[in-house]
Amino acid sequence: MAPALPRLLVTRRLPQEVETRLGKAFAAQLNADDHPMSEAEILAGAEGKDALLITPMDKSFATGIIAKLPSSIKIVATFSVGYEHVDIAAAKARNIAVTNTPDVLTDATADIALLLILGAARGAYWGERMVREDRWTSWSPTAPLGFDVTGRRLGILGMGRIGQAVAKRAKAFDMELHYHNRRPVAADLTFGARYHAKLDDMLPFCDFLSINCASTPETRGIVNDKLIAQLPDGAIIVNSARGDIIDDDALIAGLKSGKLAAAGLDVFRNEPKIDPRYRALDNVFLLPHLGSATRDTRIAMGMRAADNLDAFFAGRKPADLLT
Ligand code: DGY
Numbered sequence: 001m002a003p004a005l006p007r008l009l010v011t012r013r014l015p016q017e018v019e020t021r022l023g024k025a026f027a028a029q030l031n032a033d034d035h036p037m038s039e040a041e042i043l044a045g046a047e048g049k050d051a052l053l054i055t056p057m058d059k060s061f062a063t064g065i066i067a068k069l070p071s072s073i074k075i076v077a078t079f080s081v082g083y084e085h086v087d088i089a090a091a092k093a094r095n096i097a098v099t100n101t102p103d104v105l106t107d108a109t110a111d112i113a114l115l116l117i118l119g120a121a122r123g124a125y126w127g128e129r130m131v132r133e134d135r136w137t138s139w140s141p142t143a144p145l146g147f148d149v150t151g152r153r154l155g156i157l158g159m160g161r162i163g164q165a166v167a168k169r170a171k172a173f174d175m176e177l178h179y180h181n182r183r184p185v186a187a188d189l190t191f192g193a194r195y196h197a198k199l200d201d202m203l204p205f206c207d208f209l210s211i212n213c214a215s216t217p218e219t220r221g222i223v224n225d226k227l228i229a230q231l232p233d234g235a236i237i238v239n240s241a242r243g244d245i246i247d248d249d250a251l252i253a254g255l256k257s258g259k260l261a262a263a264g265l266d267v268f269r270n271e272p273k274i275d276p277r278y279r280a281l282d283n284v285f286l287l288p289h290l291g292s293a294t295r296d297t298r299i300a301m302g303m304r305a306a307d308n309l310d311a312f313f314a315g316r317k318p319a320d321l322l323t
Contacts, residue, residue: 005025007028007048008022008026009051009053012031012036019302042065043069050073051077059085062084066086073096075312105291108293116287147234149208150174151174152208159179159190177192177193181213203227208236209237210238211239211240211246215241228251228253234258266289
């Protein structure tokens with residue numbers, strides 16, 4: 001008799017190719033109607049399972065659910081590179097493995113960072129609305145106008161894989177590159193960007209500030225009044241990392257006062273709920289967390305999560321083990 005397949009709960013719908021693969025390798029309980037599952041529902045679904053495949057929207061994995069999981073759960077694979085929504089210490093304490101999906105979403109996320117930079121600087125969002133709402137009355141030499149990107153200075157906060165891919169793209173726009181990271185990164189990976197060991201030292205160079213660091217206790221709320229005050233007047237901030245890195249009160253005050261020319265945001269503190277004050281501002285370009293949202297990237301993320309689960313149940317170390 002063939003050995004029983006590991007039992008897996010998947011908390012959201014995944015691309016068909018991924019679900020087909022999971023369906024062959026696991027006794028998989030899928031989320032056919034793709035509804036966000038409550039903590040109670042995840043706990044009920046986890047009964048008798050060996051593994052969970054979750055997403056960054058399953059926030060309860062940071063707030064106590066891990067201690068309540070049945071003892072049969074051996075591994076939690078998150079369909080994301082970010083893992084601030086998983087309490088790694090709690091998982092370690094219960095000897096539950098945790099994996100993520102790095103690398104495969106680097107390019108797609110960096111593309112969105114550039115879309116935010118260009119969209120915020122050139123007013124792509126208000127331009128699109130003007131055309132769509134039939135308010136475009138004539139081409140004019142003086143209005144509406146955006147800001148140049150070429151030759152301007154870009155500060156990258158966080159020079160990991162995604163920060164490096166942002167630097168590569170921004171280099172092609174002839175931007176002058178700066179970065180802050182806990183440690184300097186090899187020069188061939190940073191495309192000539194100048195390293196600033198202290199974040200404060202980089203801020204006066206940031207005509208644009210791109211947030212590409214993880215959400216950690218150190219970075220949460222780091223984009224605050226004090227940071228914004230140190231940027232050049234008319235700076236533009238874009239965030240394709242995590243919403244809670246920004247103090248919304250400070251960003252909104254900066255956008256209203258004109259200290260900041262614009263912002264581009266793909267991520268929000270309590271997404272999908274966003275601070276309603278953003279909707280009322282004309283100088284902010286808003287996207288619904290599209291960083292990794294391409295078909296190929298989402299398939300690659302699912303396959304990477306499946307690779308990690310396969311390795312674990314084959315007795316090998318998963319490539320993206322976080323615990
Ligand atoms: C991640 O993988 O952490 C991304 O935010 C998902 O788009």
